[in-house]
Amino acid sequence: MTVNIRIIVLIWGEDMYFLSQEERKHLLKGYLPRSREVDIAEELRGWNWNEPPLVPIYDIKLPLYEIANKYCDTGRDVYLKRVENVKVQPNTDMITGSAFHGILVSFIVKAKKLIYNLGVDEYTKIFDELKVPDYNALESQNSLLDATAYESIKSKARLIWEYEYAQAVGRIQDVLARQPYVGEDSLISLALPVIVEQKLDGSFLGLSRYLSADAFTLSEPMVVDLKFGPKKDFHRLTTTGYALVMESVFEFPVNVGCIVYGYFKNNRLIIEKDFHIIDDELRQWFIEQRDDRMRMIYESMDPGVSENCYDSCPYYGVCH
Numbered sequence: 001m002t003v004n005i006r007i008i009v010l011i012w013g014e015d016m017y018f019l020s021q022e023e024r025k026h027l028l029k030g031y032l033p034r035s036r037e038v039d040i041a042e043e044l045r046g047w048n049w050n051e052p053p054l055v056p057i058y059d060i061k062l063p064l065y066e067i068a069n070k071y072c073d074t075g076r077d078v079y080l081k082r083v084e085n086v087k088v089q090p091n092t093d094m095i096t097g098s099a100f101h102g103i104l105v106s107f108i109v110k111a112k113k114l115i116y117n118l119g120v121d122e123y124t125k126i127f128d129e130l131k132v133p134d135y136n137a138l139e140s141q142n143s144l145l146d147a148t149a150y151e152s153i154k155s156k157a158r159l160i161w162e163y164e165y166a167q168a169v170g171r172i173q174d175v176l177a178r179q180p181y182v183g184e185d186s187l188i189s190l191a192l193p194v195i196v197e198q199k200l201d202g203s204f205l206g207l208s209r210y211l212s213a214d215a216f217t218l219s220e221p222m223v224v225d226l227k228f229g230p231k232k233d234f235h236r237l238t239t240t241g242y243a244l245v246m247e248s249v250f251e252f253p254v255n256v257g258c259i260v261y262g263y264f265k266n267n268r269l270i271i272e273k274d275f276h277i278i279d280d281e282l283r284q285w286f287i288e289q290r291d292d293r294m295r296m297i298y299e300s301m302d303p304g305v306s307e308n309c310y311d312s313c314p315y316y317g318v319c320h
């Protein structure tokens with residue numbers, strides 16, 4: 001099972017959330033021009049949320065992951081949760097995902113706080129203090145894990161922190177070198193153009209009013225999602241769902257998505273990116289998936305046990 005780490009909407013930079021020089025070139029010279037040439041059917045743009053096929057057919061609000069996640073291919077996990085009110089403990093993958101997301105959020109918040117509190121001129125002190133990981137985000141997961149699993153997550157979280165640290169220091173130094181009169185607010189907007197846990201109202205499309213997006217910069221928009229675990233074709237449903245929500249809220253087109261995959265290998269953090277155009281096919285798939293899930297809940301239809309259950313499914317004990 002892949003660990004989901006919500007969504008980010010951004011464009012520039014060079015850490016996990018952002019793009020390398022080469023990726024930026026691919027995006028600027030390849031995906032963005034191509035995405036502008038792709039004809040997206042007008043009725044599949046998020047701003048047409050009040051017309052079919054986007055208008056929600058049931059008065060149900062779903063979190064985006066309950067539509068986009070297809071780890072259970074019959075959707076029985078959503079049925080058990082929403083119709084039968086079955087409560088389960090999150091599995092290790094979910095806890096890990098939450099912990100890794102927490103460490104990224106902590107890093108960005110700490111970096112911004114240090115810049116505001118210490119000021120631009122104290123940048124060496126900022127770097128010294130930022131180097132120390134803040135593991136508070138992991139503490140809340142501690143009670144759900146055994147000691148070995150917790151230590152394993154902590155050591156990987158340290159790798160993420162160190163990676164983010166190295167990239168952030170590079171970006172801050174670059175801005176300081178180019179902009180001798182830069183102030184704190186401007187330094188943050190140039191070097192750390194990320195808003196963590198930005199809230200988006202997905203209600204126009206029958207989604208939760210409290211969707212959370214990790215970052216948002218003003219440029220040509222691209223939806224980015226960060227995941228830890230094997231690639232799945234349905235991961236693109238998450239970027240598609242957020243693109244539709246952004247179009248419904250902000251009324252500008254969102255044509256490109258990117259899924260960032262993080263892996264750990266030989267004590268290293270490996271990052272791969274899957275860029276894709278959010279085309280009609282993905283948009284239709286998302287809407288069909290939303291309508292199927294809503295119908296299942298509204299009509300209390302048990303979709304049955306999957307033939308491809310995975311061992312770590314939190315509902316395994318309920319279904320088997």
Ligand code: SF4
Pocket residue numbers: 071072073074075076077304305306308309310313314315316317319320
């Ligand atoms: S145990 Fe199988 S059928 Fe039940 S929710 Fe999990 S994947 Fe779906």
